[in-house]
Amino acid sequence: MNHVIQGMRDTLQRLCQAGASYADVRFYPQQDDETLVVMQGNLKSVERSVTTGIGIRVLYHGAWGFAAASSPDALATVADTALANAHIAAQRLPYPVRLAPRTPVTARYESPCIIDPFSIPLEEKVALLMEVDKQLTHPAVAQRIVYMYATRRHIIFMDSDGAHIEKIIHEIFARMMAIGVEANGMSQERSYELRNKGAGTRGWEAFHDPAYFTGQAPRVVDELQQVLTAEPCPRDTRAVILLPGIMFLQTHEVIGHALELDRILGYELSYAGGSFVKLEDFGTLRYGSDKLTVRADATLPNSPGSFGYDDDGIPCQNYVLIENGILKSAITSRQTILEANDKAGRTIFASSGGCARASGFNRVPLERMTNINIDAGADGTRDDIIANTERGIVMDGARSWSIGSNREQFHFACEIGWLVEDGRITRVVKNPTYGMDTLPFWRALSAVGGERTRELVFVPNCGKGLPSQIMHLGHFVSVCRFDNVPIGT
């Protein structure tokens, strides 16, 4: 590996001599991934993958070129290709890219992990999944699915400014799903994914506390049974109380994505869409009620949205996006903040938010969510919020979601709902849905649960970009209530 690292240094120097104003190299000496899937008590697949590769990004006259190969020995060829690509891109460039200044660092980061999942014997991993499968086994459950995914990425980043960062990132995800069939043949599902309370470490020890995964199976089965015999969600306008199992997605889709600066600047228009947020909105737009404070926090120790340093070499940070309902900042990186400030005619963003992330060696860094969290509120527990609700519905479990192209409106379908009348849960309903325009929805936020209601939900599959990338991140969110929301649409 040392010869590769020396080669990286030499390559960066050569690229600058050839006219690049900036270049970086991300070398993945090894990325290990493992996925286990159990369906109906059968171990359907055990897949282990090993990935090696190198990606080089070059900025030439303000234009990006990138090249990658699964062959680190092809370093010189990859570098030449990246530079040639940048030359081509420079032929059509009305607004040259300028990178915001930063101090290059030499550092090493390893995500906190006590027990490496890859050191656990396969039999033990299978036994854990089979135990969950056994707990999901019930006459009402027609199909049971349990899966686990672990990854360990070794990344070496170097750039032409002298940054040299080595990272070892551990992550683990798991999910269980129970599917049942109503008498009329319609299916219902109830699921649960591995989560935590924000602290702790990210290895196999994540399963030690059954409250965070294995212990949830009986509740999943119980709630599925209730949904199978429930009445449909009425079409109505009510207060909607979202538990973390759907609140994370609400936050993700119409706060997280809406505040990615590259999206706001129009860089995702041809694929993932734009944003209703405009540059002039920062500092003035009332995004939500004064109960809404949202942070981009990449410093949470135990979440996939924390990674030490981003793929521009910027240290991870914790900063406010929305404060007491007012929009303050965005999800940013070095490559867009100067353009945004220029176009706004003022300094909105003083420095990079450290959100440049690439999913692998063969993808360029983009502005991606880290951990997008809602601050705990003062409205007590879930039961306190319910007790203070006259006419509402509690919802949990993300079943489907569809968002407008500028994140301006949304539609969610959940796994389960509980109607609330006069401060008490009255009955379970099935097929609960809700949809609304984004800003009126967040402005209707009327209660935010306290710290005890908060859960950190992991997202293993956020998609964005061309070429597209899947990113891992987290949302640390409380139980929240929104008033006067159309449901049952």
Place this chain on the structure above:
Amino acid sequence: MPAKKDHLKELLRDLIRYARAQNITAEFWLHAEHSALVRLANSAISLNTCEDLFELTVTACRGNARGTCTLMIAPGQRERMYEAIRIAGTIAQHATPTSYPRTLTPLTPLPDDDGGFDEALWQLAPQQKLDYIQAAVQGLESTEMVLAGMLSSGAVWEAAANTLNDTVVFHALTDANVSLVLSHAQQRWELQSTQSAACVSELQPAAVHAELELLLHQYRGARPQQLAPGPYEVVFGRDALAELLQMCAWLGFNGGACKRKMTFLKEEHLGTRIFSAQVSISDDPTQRAAFPYAFDVHGVPRTPFPLVTRGVFNAFMWDRDSADEFGQKETGHSVPSLSLALAPGTSPVNSLAALLTMPRERDVLYIPHLHYMNAVNHTEGIITCCSRFGALLLRADGSVAVPFNVRLTEKLGHMFGRVAWLSRETCAANVSGTYGTRTPAACVVPRFMGVHDVAITHVNDSF
């Protein structure tokens, strides 16, 4: 290309020998690719990228137990490939066998499936791409009309083998996918044209230019309107239609998903009318424009597979693992991508210009592209999505208006069950994703499909 083909075949034969020497029964899937993508945003080339990848997947088989190791490395690292075989073997040793028997069969010798490989498309030069883009948007950009999009091109080389015999089957093709978007910087509406190409001669910027120009003519100066929710006559363009077809395959035609209670089509629907009589859908690996596979990842030969014939549901698709689990006959559908085709109709409306002047008794909503489609309810086949990129309201009085985006929430059974008309010309609509390794995919569909009474459930009051 012959050298690459021979090298990959020799490599697989060597891996077969090694696995046998280790007493490991195994299947192999090799994937190599060259991918290039020019990304446009804010009228600039915001990224020009390419990648060369090599990936080996080994699945070791021990009775009914399986273990898989996938390796993405340099193609010359033979020792690491041997290690992958040993890792897969070890996993299979320790994995729990399934309760059902799992199939492994010797491969049938098949001709090389590389008729879809165009050297000129593989070697598409950067200047050719720039020239294409420039020609496609010539005269259409301005300070207010901003260009976004992408031109993706590349080649894949793939091969399958297993230790039961020495047969290696080989597949290679080239593809290109174009999406160009013009958006108004202040008014925020967006127009799109797309093009799919299996060879360089199919890259025709004039067609893209004509479509963008016609849409621009409709949008420029128009006063966009907020529609009212309710049922609409809708005409879907090729890209929207391809997305609906894919959703049908996922939520309807997949046999394993049906057994897992995740589809709107059930076994009792076989042989019954589920869609309009005008609708015939197949998975057709003879359609070159659909980037087809002549065999699946297990080397099972693929042939045209009618899914729906004149509205009648013929058959589910069964990948090998689902067929094994549920005691069905596999149908060659363990493939990285399908080759879905919707048969044409008889309508002479085969161009956007003809659509705009088509006689109509009611208002018709033209939706060329669907954004963020998802399944609200799998077993009822309810999907929800939004319109985007150049929707038009074709009024009954013959005029054309521009609508703000709308949300559709409807059953797939209704979308294909209330078909008013289908164009008689077909075209390829590219549905390739760029997540993971390169997997070209396209649906062959009529240029337009008219549908009665589609439910519009939410209407925007702005773009």
